[in-house]
Amino acid sequence: MxxxxxxxxxxxxxxxxxxxxxxxxxxxxxxxxxxxxxxxxxxxxxxxxxxxxxxxxxxxxxxxxxxxxxxxxxxxxxxxxxxxxxxxxxxxxxxxxxxxxxxxxxxxxxxxxxxxxxAYRLMGGAVRQRVRVYANGWYTGERDPSSFAERARETVARGYTALKFDPFGAGLGTLDRAELRRSVEIVAAVRDAVGPDVDLFVEGHARFAMATADRLVRELAPFDLGWFEEPLPWTHIERYAELRATATMPIAGGEHFHNRYEYARLFAADAVDIVQPDLSMAGGPTEVRKIGAIADAHAMVVAPHNSNSPLCTTISVHSVAGMPNLLILETFDGALEPFVFEALRGVVPIEDGEVALPSTPGYGVELVDEVFEEHPPSHRFWNMFSPGWERRNRR
Structure with a gap:
């Protein structure tokens, strides 16, 4: 074997x-x-x-x-x-x-x-004709409430009905009073800018100590969040359920795990309401369908993580078409340069915050080598725990 x-x-x-x-x-x-x-x-x-x-x-x-x-x-x-x-x-x-x-x-x-x-025909077929997506990567720029609000309005104007963002700057472990107030003001400004009918998801990037995470779930309660993502480090997975017991919004997470065996601790701890496997990290379609089934057995829904290219968006759409407990899919597609779509010819288009099921054999995508040659890798790095990371400052 x-x-x-x-x-x-x-x-x-x-x-x-x-x-x-x-x-x-x-x-x-x-x-x-x-x-x-x-x-x-x-x-x-x-x-x-x-x-x-x-x-x-x-x-x-x-x-x-x-x-x-x-x-x-x-x-x-x-x-x-x-x-x-x-x-x-x-x-x-x-x-x-x-x-x-x-x-x-x-x-x-x-x-x-x-x-x-x-390809979705080989992954269980389809239980839906369209897959709803949410926008990430839209908030690159200055970290102040008015700037976030303006960019949120622009993103919703492009047809997205759900947005995710990290308002916390370089915060790690704890937030001082001024930073906590600024973070909450950013969330308030985004909610005010987009109105009550747009789903908002707040990203914690697995970085807060329990006391700070607990304070944040209370401070963010008035803004009707669709979820608070990774408020705690996964080294403290057993405390997720404790935080869930006090939170008024769903808790999401799981992008850091790479297969069902690593996910076992998350399920055993009853850590989240929303499970977030990544199709390019959690074992591909073969494994993510199994993770989704285990989540379903735990009365959890699935919102796949996808901070990758439009190819991963396309593959994710195929993979979740037949997943009964799908909630929504992440995408950075709207924040990428036009040449990315030239390099990945045939990726699925996003229209009004949704993707229709593809009809071409396989994924229907071709890698265009000439475009790859024109845009070689940079091997750069930006640290999301350093000041200014939200402007994507890199070295």
Whole structure:
């Protein structure tokens, strides 16, 4: 089971013959991708973006290909998943999780292209015709209430009906009185700017001590939030349920976990109301569907994390089309440069805050190599716990 069986007859897709990686530099971050080729001339793509470890994910992808992919039948998704996860023995953490996720994504693309059907047809079909999305990345700029309010109005004017933002600046652990007041004033200004019918989600970036998180859930209660995301570090996961007991808004989280085994602690602690697996970190479509099913068994809904490229948005739409307990999907697509969409030809369009189910075989997306060559990776870094990070100052 944990070695490639080249004696078993392959499907019409053939066998995996070549694996390559590509990285695109943008103002937001470097986006990395895997492209898998079969000996029958078929290709499939997936996203292997890591916020700061793009070199590492690309390097591991090539190493994983040598160990586990070359010669394999791309239709054997469960076996390949197990081989990459269990067969590498030490299991890889975040970098390994990203690589495994991207490869898994690419296999569904190959299968869909082989069979001539959209990839979601291989992921349980659809229980909805459209997927609602929310905007993130829209608040780049000065950290003051009026600036946030203006940008929120602009984003809603583009058709989005839900927004997420981090009002807390460089706060870590605790907030002094002035910073707490400023953060709450930003949330108040955004709510006033967009009115009562737009969903607002506040991002905590897993950074507050319990006393500060508890104060914040009380201070933010008047603004009718759709959720408060990651108010506590995941090193303190057992305290999430304690915070939930006092919060008037739902608590969300889970983007830091890379498979159902890591999610086990979250479910055991009854830590959140809303689970947020990332299709490019939590094991790809094969694993995220399982995480969604476990969440459903715990009466939780799913709102996938997606701070990645429009390709991950497209793959996420395919993956959640058949997920009964889907709430909403994150996207940064509206904050990206036009050349990103030229490099990822065929990604799903967002219209009035929603995405219609795609109809092309696989994901229907092609990586345009020439655009990648024009926009090489920058390998830059910005620290969200340093002053001014919301302006995306990088070094």
């Amino acid at each position: 944990l070695t490639v069986d080249r004696t078993r007859p392959a499907t019409s897709a053939g066998r995996i013959a070549r694996v390559e990686t590509l990285t695109l530099g943008t103002a937001w971050r470097d986006f990395s991708f895997v492209r898998i080729h079969t000996d029958e001339g078929l290709t499939g793509i997936g996203e292997i973006t890591h916020p700061y470890r793009g070199r590492e994910t690309c390097s591991l992808t090539h190493a994983m290909a040598e160990r586990h992919l070359l010669g394999a039948d791309p239709f054997d998704v469960e076996e390949i998943w197990l081989r990459m996860y269990q067969g590498d023995f030490l299991r890889g953490g975040d970098v390994g999780g990203v690589v495994l996720s991207g490869v898994d994504q690419a296999l569904y693309d190959i299968m869909g292209r082989t069979l001539g059907v959209p």
